[in-house]
Amino acid sequence: MDRRFLAGAAALPAFLSLAVAQQEAAMPDIAAAMLDAATESGDPAEIAAVAKAVKAVFPDYAEAIDASAQTRIAALEPPEAAEQEPAPTGGLLAVKPWDGKISASGVMSSGNSENAAVGVAVDAARTDGEFKHHVKAYFDYGESNNLTNQKRWGLSYKLDYNFTDRTYAYARVAYDEDDFSGFDYRLFGGAGLGHYFAKSEEFTWKLEGGPGYRYSPIDDTREIESELAVYAATELDWLIREGVKFEQDFNTTWTSPTTTFQSITSLTTQLWGDISTGLSFEYRYETDPPLGRVNTDTIAKASLIYGF
Template sequence: MTCKTLISSLAITAMLSSAAFAQDHQEMPDIARAMLKVAYDSGDPADIKAVAKAVKAVFPDYESAIAADADAKLAALSPPEEDAAKAQTAKATLETEQAQNKQHGVFAVSPWDGKISASGILSSGNSENAAVGVAVDAARTAGAWTHNIKGYFDLGESNNVTSQKRWGASYKLDYNFGERTYAYGRISYDEDQFSGFDYRLFGGAGLGHYLFKGEPFSWKVEGGPGYRYSPIDISREVESELALYAATEIDWLIREGLKFDQDVNVTWTSPTTTIQSVTALTTKLWGDLSTGLSFEYRYETDPPLGQENTDTIAKASLIYGF
């Protein structure tokens, strides 16, 4: 082959390749573009792929241009179900972050869990009579902090004369180090017209620990030093002493709707020691309503002059949980 012939062959090959390239990348026919547009308007990736395949079969010379156009559309198109899923995920993430923010810190805002009860009461000891009472017991956990509030009021009358009048409240703040151990600070106020004390004020701090912690059964103990202030009614003397406080609480879900509670606490001071035990059995009625039976035993080792050592209180209660 002569040099001239070789040059001519190379020129022809280059021209054919250039023509093929131009045809492969030129604008597709208007009818092909119109068919694809109908599929694009549907917004359905499956329709777009099916129509693009058919158009490429009809116009094989423009296959690359058709494929490139269809792929670009598919890449830009986000299916509605994916958008919904992404929106749902974003919403869930936001709600989780908001919840975590609310649960952070001692002053965080979060819901309270607890119960309110109304009771019929039979008492013996320093007060021997029938009475009625109301009580509240609530807790709120915010991150590592747990707020505990309790309050009660009992009132009894016989022949238009007050025969029992007891009320009090307490607040305890726990800081949880982990799943089982916590530190606490506690303050309480109790007033019993027939106890021999004008009132009793206690403040203290300490540590607590769950020996068992689960859904059907939990048992915790806590204790620490404190200070108790107790004015005496008759003598007007004031017992103002350093104190030691210890308590244990057992919660046992015997079966669905039936719960047993046993709480015992002891407050020691040099003049006297107070022991209190509350045993309760609660049965669920329906919804948030329950009934309960409880027995409270209180013992004072050295009560004021003329007062008995022992008081007992039996209660039948209607309880609303929240």
Template sequence: MSPKYYLISAIGTAALAAPAQAALPEPVRIMIETAIKSGIDSDVQAIAKLAKATNPDDVAEIDAMVAEHRKARQELAAAAQMKKKQAGFFENWDGEGEIGGFRTTGNTSNTGVSGGLKLDKDAVNWRLKFRAKADYQRSNGVTTRERFQASLEPEYKFDDRFYAYGLGLFERDQIQGFDSRYTISGGLGYSVIKNKDVTLNIKAGPAWRFTEFTDGGSDSSLAGLLGIDFDWRISKNLKLTQDAGATVLADADGFTAATAIFSSATNSFTGTTGLTAKLNGKLSARFAYTIEHETDPPDGRVKTSTQSRATLIYDF
């Protein structure tokens, strides 16, 4: 027989004698795939590291699975960014509606209603926020609260944390002594904390305020605005938020909020603390406590008022 025959025979015999490369064990594969499906990168990295330590012969296959996962996430992120860029003005809005009320009889007769609307549009380089809230209350036949607020706030994002804001705010509260009050402001904001469960945003800037009082007088003045917005998702179905500073309307996700506007006429401080609990699907319940303080209100008006409010929220 020829030497070529013996060479081919020897190669075939060696191939049959060599042990086959072990495939990645199925339980390990399932564990890695489950981590990838969760979408939590830290979990994927931890599971992959453990899998490579216990299966050193399969490092290349594990690395390939992780690399494919990263590539898929990058492609999804790029597609989401492109969708935001191409979306029209009336697309990609989300928000929530809020309504609550109460009635008591007996020694006192009280009736009150409260409603609110929150709309948000988040684009690639900018955000747009609209807030509206109305409260009405009567006690023993006398109107004791009648307040309406609406605001529009565009934000331009310099990066993931730093942004510029503009604010247009309208308020009406005849019980507090003014038919209308307009506030315009612009400045800078920064996200101090920004993660899945906790966010803390601060903003500040100059402002201009014009007020028309119920007695026919009016006042305009320069002001300064300071705002703090703190959100804490305590659990999957429970959220606490706190705002302080210049956005008088509180975040509708369950919140605590405070706003301060400093002017040469009267300084305004508003603080709202709220707790929102998800009931089912898109329906949530919220309890909120608000403090409003004016340092120099019209004659006969109190400086500080408070309100406790329980409402139902519907996300859309």
């Protein structure tokens, strides 16, 4: 092979790096940072999509943004090489294999606590062969005149095992704590079966349920409700159009002392790339709450969401 060709090929990465640096100098730092993040994915389509969004924000730098995106795409490893040497995923807790969202919200509540608050939440899932890991966490906090008037947080973990493309078994544990609910905290563990009655990119609907056990210490009396339970849930996701998604989740937990109903309705709209805005309304009803507490709580949220 011609030595001059080999020398030129060896110098290509350095040339492309220099070209990218020159192009970034002609655009805002935040635009270059967003292109850097897209380049890490190794996906030309993602680089092109981010470049399009950045141009919409910085139209005066369109030529430099286009040139930088094209240079980055040209510098990517050829698909054949990527297939031969797949990048390591980094293990179970690596960020890349997880799909989900992180949200920051403004919160308005009524019921056992009536106030404005702020909140953060994480909802992430990872599929590993026939198994699917699903983790959720949330924290809402409000304060007025140096007094806490809302503090609620919780987390849950669910493991699914897929028998078929639509039917699965699951095991689920959840912990919830709300300073104004009348319960010190609530701990639930259970297992059951689930089935997708509709499953496509545009529309999914599933039902799941099974037996469990709920442990609920009561704040004022220090009594403990420790009972066998039955859990049932349904989730509906509808992609109304590109970038606009409607979700309706409903679940109920039955025990002999009290039954809990929870409904969450949300609408998410994509702003650009992985950033979206969301509106949601949560309704919770307790058939027999602790003494001095009301049956119904409502929570409305306006959120800024990062998807990954």
